[in-house]
Amino acid sequence: MKKLIVILLSLLSINLSIAAQTIPVLEYYPSCDYQVIKKIKTKARLRYDSQYAETGDLEKAFQKAKKQILKASQSTNGDAIVLTKRTIKASVKGTANRDISHSGKMMLYTLEGEILKQCEDIPGQVRVPSPITPDGQISLTKKSTVIPIRSESELTFDNLSFNEKGNNFSPITNILSFENGAYGIKIEDSQSSVVKKLGIPAVELWLQNDISLMNYGNTVWLVFLNKKLIKITNNVPFLNQELSNLVPFSNKLEENKWIFTTPNGNTLSQKMKLPDSLIDANNKDEVEFNIEFNTVDDAYEFHVTQYLTLHADEREAQITSFSYYQKDAALQLNKLNAPSFDSRVNLDTLIKEHQKDDELLISHIPYSPIGIIRLKNKSKLYIFNNNLIVKTYADRVNKIELYGSIFPSSIGFSSSSEYKLLGLGIGDDVKNIIQNQDKNIQQFGDIIEIETPTYTYNLYVDNDVIYKAEVLFY
Incomplete structure (x- = not known):
């Protein structure tokens, strides 16, 4: 009896040790430059009696496949797991005399995941949900399809309409912080990575001096230099009003829901009343003016409009637009020009x-x-x-x-x-x-x-x- 108790305690100790080594399954990708150590694909086979797999069957299959991924992760040096894909297949196999009534109805549940080397999350970054949630459900987010970006010698476009590829989505975030980026992207991101994150834009422009622009169907424009993001702005319209009205509206970049903390600790947001402490004495009587904040590499510029209040001698200053850009690229932004052509078509x-x-x-x-x-x-x-x-x-x-x-x-x-x-x-x-x-x-x-x-x-x-x-x- 004592030996049996010792064996049971030993097994319990082993199980507790394994449980202690289990790494977490993340609901969101880390908002930092994480490393994928290993990709794992597991399968779970389950027999079920009904014509279609019930919720309980799916849950059993998921837990079985997830357990295999957790077990496989123990041999790695990983810190976390992200579930990336699930596939469910059902098959009916008859007996030797093809008697379906005695057939084995099987479900093949495939689960894929990535073992990550964790890193410290960056405050204020937009978090991207994992494709499969920790409880086995498909995330509500959809992966964007990447389109070819214009090369120096060739221009190619996708064959699907903006409506099909990018007009039915929810805002990326309810509140964005400019620190360390905005809308899930940041200055110096590559053009291809931005398209991967945000999808196909409603408007693309390719100008001289290796400058290009993208717009997702509202007032926010993304400016690129040599295919690197250098500016995010809703302060400059890049199309005339007639054409702007034709662009399919999108709320993918909700410019009226942002927040910015100044170096002095003041919090700014779209359409907020500007504190008197941030109004320079030289701007007190101006109808419109800009306020700027600078970090080592980046600059933040906010356009302010002052409105007359009920008191004739008082104005209310309101933030109406913003620009967030790389300081080194600021001079390039003053050189925007449309390409010229040697010959004109009749x-x-x-x-x-x-x-x-x-x-x-x-x-x-x-x-x-x-x-x-x-x-x-x-x-x-x-x-x-x-x-x-x-x-x-x-x-x-x-x-x-x-x-x-x-x-x-x-x-x-x-x-x-x-x-x-x-x-x-x-x-x-x-x-x-x-x-x-x-x-x-x-x-x-x-x-x-x-x-x-x-x-x-x-x-x-x-x-x-x-x-x-x-x-x-x-």
Whole structure:
């Protein structure tokens, strides 16, 4: 009897020792630069009687597979486990005489995980949920599909619409802190890693000086230099108001839910009333001004607007926008410019060449766009310079538009255009167009409409001068 008690106590001691060595299964990935020591894949087979696996069966299978992962982790030097994938398969195997009623109904439950070398979490960082929760459920988050990023010589786009790939999501976080990053990303992150985290953007622009921009369907813009993130801002609009209104709205980057702690310990947030202590004496009577805070590498700039209160001699200062950027890259941001092209396509000739087969494709335009706006229903707007936009549906061109300026004047892009429709460009006079065009012409207020069997021209005029032109394909 004493020997039996000793054996039982010994077994209990071993079990307690194993339990003490069990490492935790994380609900979130560490918010630091963790190391994956080992990837483990386990399988659990269970027999079940019902036609479909019940909740209890799934729970048994999960616990069995999870136990194997925990056991395998004991031989590593890991600190934590993240469950990355689960697969459930069911099979029905008949007996030798194919009698299904006596068949073995089996469930194969596969569970995969990663053993991590833990690191110290960074305060204020957005936490990314693990794909599979510690209790075996699929996380509500979805992995983003990475699209090709433009190389120096080639531009490629995904074939799925913004709506399909990035318009149905919840905000990443309710409150973000700028310290050590924002929206789960930080300055100097690579462009490809940002796309991995946030998904396909609604807008992409590729400018000169190796500067590119991304937008996810709201006022927040991400600015990259040599494919490294150098600025996050909602202080600068990079598209005119008409185009901005076309971009599918997204709450992925909720700019009205951020918080920032200044070096002096003050807490700032979007649309908050600015404390008097942060208003410089020189700015007291200004309607708008900026306040700035600097760290060793980064700069934080907040735009403030002052509103008159009920008392005529008092103003209320409110934070209306922000910029967070790398100080070393600040000079590059003042050099934004749209790429120029050596040759210009003749739009009228291009349209006539493809009039017979009624199939003008985006690939027929003989040079690369400098940007794309992903609309819903697989429609896209390709930007070719500060004036020309081509709208497509599944790569087929259905509209060509000429603008006086696609980008706001504050960006500093040239607004001169060499493109023409019907031989007329932005800023040209249209007094003689009705006499010179042998087509069906009508005028509706400030719009002159010219119809052909396969397409329609619309010229938008102000005092007989064109400020916008478009051609619609049937």
